[in-house]
Amino acid sequence: MNNSNSSDEAEQLTVEQAIANLKQKENLGARYYAAWWLGKFRITEPEAIATLLMALEDEQDRAPDGGYPLRRNAARALGKLGDKSAVEPLTRCLEFPDFYVREAAAQALEILGDRRCIPALMQLLDGGVAAATRVPGKPHLVQPYEAIIEALGTLGATEAISVIEPFTEHPTEKVKYAAARAMYQLTDKDRYGEILVRALEGEDLQLRRSALMDLGAVGYLKAGEAIAETLAENSMKLIALKGLLETNLRQETKLSQESIKIMNLMDSLL
Numbered sequence: 001m002n003n004s005n006s007s008d009e010a011e012q013l014t015v016e017q018a019i020a021n022l023k024q025k026e027n028l029g030a031r032y033y034a035a036w037w038l039g040k041f042r043i044t045e046p047e048a049i050a051t052l053l054m055a056l057e058d059e060q061d062r063a064p065d066g067g068y069p070l071r072r073n074a075a076r077a078l079g080k081l082g083d084k085s086a087v088e089p090l091t092r093c094l095e096f097p098d099f100y101v102r103e104a105a106a107q108a109l110e111i112l113g114d115r116r117c118i119p120a121l122m123q124l125l126d127g128g129v130a131a132a133t134r135v136p137g138k139p140h141l142v143q144p145y146e147a148i149i150e151a152l153g154t155l156g157a158t159e160a161i162s163v164i165e166p167f168t169e170h171p172t173e174k175v176k177y178a179a180a181r182a183m184y185q186l187t188d189k190d191r192y193g194e195i196l197v198r199a200l201e202g203e204d205l206q207l208r209r210s211a212l213m214d215l216g217a218v219g220y221l222k223a224g225e226a227i228a229e230t231l232a233e234n235s236m237k238l239i240a241l242k243g244l245l246e247t248n249l250r251q252e253t254k255l256s257q258e259s260i261k262i263m264n265l266m267d268s269l270l
Helices: 003-012 015-023 028-040 046-055 069-081 084-093 099-112 115-123 145-154 158-169 173-187 190-199 205-218 221-229 234-251 257-269
Strands: none
Touching: 015 028, 015 046, 028 046, 028 069, 046 069, 046 084, 069 084, 069 099, 084 099, 084 115, 099 115, 099 145, 115 145, 115 158, 145 158, 145 173, 158 173, 173 190, 173 205, 190 205, 190 221, 205 221, 205 234, 221 234, 221 257, 234 257
């Protein structure tokens, strides 16, 4: 989508128009955009929430591959709006056939932070690593493991530790890193943070970026120097270091030498 066009549309669209667009059935593009818009601009009016929940059950908007683009956008939007009434509908979406709907639902549930969805998320890990294979003819695995495992880590699902731990050996790097991230969150053990630190030395830039974001998200303080030395954009490294700093500041009553060290690393990148 052209950025200038989308910006113009965002300025022209009102809450009432977005809700009306999402309710109508004729213009699928307008419905898709309206769902995105309501999430993007954090429209939390009850009618907006209700209309997005209706869009979670849409059968009309179908992609050539059989997917459900509107449902995906509705799930993403509901995650951003913080309304816990979406938890149960999003949890039901974890059983939906469309991989990307399940992925969007898991990501939304992670943001909403409601532990009621933990059993359903864990169920998607049934079969363990052996079952976590690629779908023939598709660019993805049988489940959105990265999103599921990250959600369990963020939700503090210590009951899932034994289920998640084997995924730190998964051959798909992003799944492996998601598992390491979650295991560090759930156990606070350095060996899982060090998996992500080692990933910063990999050859693939995208994977190094992913590891940077994971380290920043979990606030693994021992990764500071490794983050600063990673072969990646300074902007990405600064985001990761900011995550470390924020984690450290939440844990201390006065500015520590560790926080000062992180701030000095950030200054060196500016």
